[in-house]
Amino acid sequence: MPVTIQDVAREAGVSVSTVSRALAAPEMVREATRLHVVETANRLGYRPNRAARGLITGKTGNLGVIVPDLSNPFFPAILKGIQSQARGADYAVFLADCDENGAEEAALVQAMAKQVDGVILCSSRMSPSQLERTIGLTSLVLINRPVRDQPAVIMDVAGGMRQAVDHLTALGHRRIAYLQGPRASWSNQQRRRGLRHAGRRGMAVTELGPFAPTFEGGLHAADLALAEDVTAIVAYNDLMALGVLSRLADREVKVPAEVSVLGFDDVPMAGMATPPLTTVAMQNGRAGRAAVDLLVNLISGADAGELRRELECQLIVRASTATPREAWSGPRQVAAPARHGEPTEGL
Amino acid sequence: MPVTIQDVAREAGVSVSTVSRALAAPEMVREATRLHVVETANRLGYRPNRAARGLITGKTGNLGVIVPDLSNPFFPAILKGIQSQARGADYAVFLADCDENGAEEAALVQAMAKQVDGVILCSSRMSPSQLERTIGLTSLVLINRPVRDQPAVIMDVAGGMRQAVDHLTALGHRRIAYLQGPRASWSNQQRRRGLRHAGRRGMAVTELGPFAPTFEGGLHAADLALAEDVTAIVAYNDLMALGVLSRLADREVKVPAEVSVLGFDDVPMAGMATPPLTTVAMQNGRAGRAAVDLLVNLISGADAGELRRELECQLIVRASTATPREAWSGPRQVAAPARHGEPTEGL
DNA sequence: CCGACTGCTGAAAACGATTGCAGAGTTTCA
DNA sequence: TGAAACTCTGCAATCGTTTTCAGCAGTCGG
Numbered sequence A, B: 001m002p003v004t005i006q007d008v009a010r011e012a013g014v015s016v017s018t019v020s021r022a023l024a025a026p027e028m029v030r031e032a033t034r035l036h037v038v039e040t041a042n043r044l045g046y047r048p049n050r051a052a053r054g055l056i057t058g059k060t061g062n063l064g065v066i067v068p069d070l071s072n073p074f075f076p077a078i079l080k081g082i083q084s085q086a087r088g089a090d091y092a093v094f095l096a097d098c099d100e101n102g103a104e105e106a107a108l109v110q111a112m113a114k115q116v117d118g119v120i121l122c123s124s125r126m127s128p129s130q131l132e133r134t135i136g137l138t139s140l141v142l143i144n145r146p147v148r149d150q151p152a153v154i155m156d157v158a159g160g161m162r163q164a165v166d167h168l169t170a171l172g173h174r175r176i177a178y179l180q181g182p183r184a185s186w187s188n189q190q191r192r193r194g195l196r197h198a199g200r201r202g203m204a205v206t207e208l209g210p211f212a213p214t215f216e217g218g219l220h221a222a223d224l225a226l227a228e229d230v231t232a233i234v235a236y237n238d239l240m241a242l243g244v245l246s247r248l249a250d251r252e253v254k255v256p257a258e259v260s261v262l263g264f265d266d267v268p269m270a271g272m273a274t275p276p277l278t279t280v281a282m283q284n285g286r287a288g289r290a291a292v293d294l295l296v297n298l299i300s301g302a303d304a305g306e307l308r309r310e311l312e313c314q315l316i317v318r319a320s321t322a323t324p325r326e327a328w329s330g331p332r333q334v335a336a337p338a339r340h341g342e343p344t345e346g347l
Numbered sequence C: 001c002c003g004a005c006t007g008c009t010g011a012a013a014a015c016g017a018t019t020g021c022a023g024a025g026t027t028t029c030a
Numbered sequence D: 001t002g003a004a005a006c007t008c009t010g011c012a013a014t015c016g017t018t019t020t021c022a023g024c025a026g027t028c029g030g
Helices: A005-012 A016-024 A031-044 A050-057 A074-088 A102-113 A128-134 A157-171 A186-200 A215-227 A238-250 A268-272 A284-299 B005-012 B016-024 B031-044 B050-057 B074-088 B102-113 B128-134 B157-171 B186-200 B215-227 B238-250 B268-272 B284-299
Strands: A062-067 A092-097 A118-122 A139-143 A152-155 A175-179 A204-208 A232-235 A260-265 A278-281 A308-311 A314-316 B062-067 B092-097 B118-122 B139-143 B152-155 B175-179 B204-208 B232-235 B260-265 B278-281 B308-311 B314-316
Touching: A005 A016, A005 A031, A016 A031, A050 B050, A062 A074, A062 A102, A074 A092, A074 A118, A074 A284, A074 B092, A092 A102, A092 B074, A102 A118, A102 A128, A118 A284, A139 A284, A152 A284, A157 A186, A157 A232, A157 A260, A157 A278, A157 A314, A175 A186, A175 A215, A186 A204, A204 A215, A215 A232, A215 A238, A232 A238, A238 A260, A238 A268, A238 B268, A268 B238, A284 A308, B005 B016, B005 B031, B016 B031, B062 B074, B062 B102, B074 B092, B074 B118, B074 B284, B092 B102, B102 B118, B102 B128, B118 B284, B139 B284, B152 B284, B157 B186, B157 B232, B157 B260, B157 B278, B157 B314, B175 B186, B175 B215, B186 B204, B204 B215, B215 B232, B215 B238, B232 B238, B238 B260, B238 B268, B284 B308
Parallel strands: A062 A092, A062 A118, A118 A139, A139 A152, A152 A308, A175 A204, A175 A232, A232 A260, A260 A278, B062 B092, B062 B118, B118 B139, B139 B152, B152 B308, B175 B204, B175 B232, B232 B260, B260 B278
Antiparallel strands: A092 B092, A278 A314, B278 B314
């Protein structure tokens, strides 16, 4: 029922080869013929069968994307970038969710390998050995997980952390807490690396955790952080930071008057929290687009292409950070008269 | 380089036909041969080329999914359901995001049609005529948008609204406001349909809007709602409800002591808001799974399958709704002494 | 003992595209 | 004018699979 290249050829009165060339290699056929063929193809609504094409060319015209968890708002943002860039390059996108499971992720790549020209792995959860085995199954581009000389898009998280540190230093903070995410994760390592900058700025950092990188993890971590003698809390990501904010509100600790809170990722919710969360924004959309560029280059064999793309992070200053009015120390008496310092908003 | 059916045949000392049958139609080959072939195939790591198979069977083994906007937390939840169910049925999933644009959506279906066996449209943004034209391009299953006798998964939003109304009635509310979402949207229509139930319960409903179904829309709507003489605010969705919550907090209106707030969707953030939001939960994961079931049935031509699947909604009572302590009326004096009614939490 | 039947296997024709090769025109140049 | 060079187009092979059809061997009934 669908219109094939044969139909077009018959209708246009030429051979299938000519049709194929008219559409794919314009310079190989006479201009008049080309126009005629193209017109006929359009009139019939011909669209080449990609499976058939793939069979002979060995290319599928598809890209695969694997994310650890779709319900983590961090990934849809990347996905949108991948989507739009892939569409522009005339690739379709296969999506799979590995449920934070490295083995599942490896299996998915394996299953996808034959149906795609390459795969983009977002924040891969695979173990190094799994990853090592997976490389070579198909063209791979990693996001946020550099491995040897594998093409990758990485975000300069350490740089982002340095911005955060400088921001807090400038405000006058001298003692801060960092709430760790999953200890093994590359992102967590990078944040800690950036934290070393704090020492050079004469700031004392207390590392707590690891905690679950979730809202609940933040609730949990908040109490521990309050028990430390710090004036600012830097959370592994925004979800945790939101948890911290929530817990502090419950305990009637004023943010940012008494404690400043800072997150990572700039998820959509960050700007809507009370107070709006100061956070380190990642360029997720651009990361997705860059990954597609890298992958397309890799596929087309243009080894001239760069192998690694590093994206800057950007501190977004909102209302959850301010100059430390006073250090928080020890448990607070619930009924203590609140000092209504105006919240220094807008900084 | 990849191992083909020919390789397996040669290695096993049989013909390609036999290999094909051994793997796909076990009853057509002798048990001993089958085992031998299967063993050889596994040993060589053979995986059939789906493009080649698709060429002859006319089936691709792929499903397409189109969502209006990935960054809307409502859709990833559905997507996860689609994912896992599709994987179980041995289908791969093509994903596309139409950026809330009906024309784009139609174009995407068109582009996908040849590469998939069927498409799932989540909350389609197409106009009726666009949709009408799209039906027939490929097998189509709709989520949250019933059209004629097209197979669809729909959520009983009206029923959910009735639960919400009953909940508020039981608490003693008599005057509520409903903040509309996009007026043309099916979801909005359904919520309004459910609202008619309020009349039968002797409750007065003020409909406001339409507003943008976003956090900002909620900020906007909150002020208008406060100007009405109501004790509860029902928002089109959770994002709006969160906006309302935020705005009310800014204006120092206590929720739920002074006004109850209620949302729809139960997005992950709803439970993390302060106060945690009472909301009508949709079974997104199940909706996704059901859509895949419907689509697979449709594809396999088993017309015996049901055409429409209706899923119940479930009111999740959290802390943003309570008995109306007093009606809100007129602008509040900012410095008025707060009556610290304990927030009746847990209801 | 022969024919029909059954159960299993292999040869070959598809599916829809791309592409190397060769042939048919047309132009160029001696 | 003839041959060479060059353009353009068609034929046919090819990709990896499924599926139809036919064939072979063995079994069973008569």
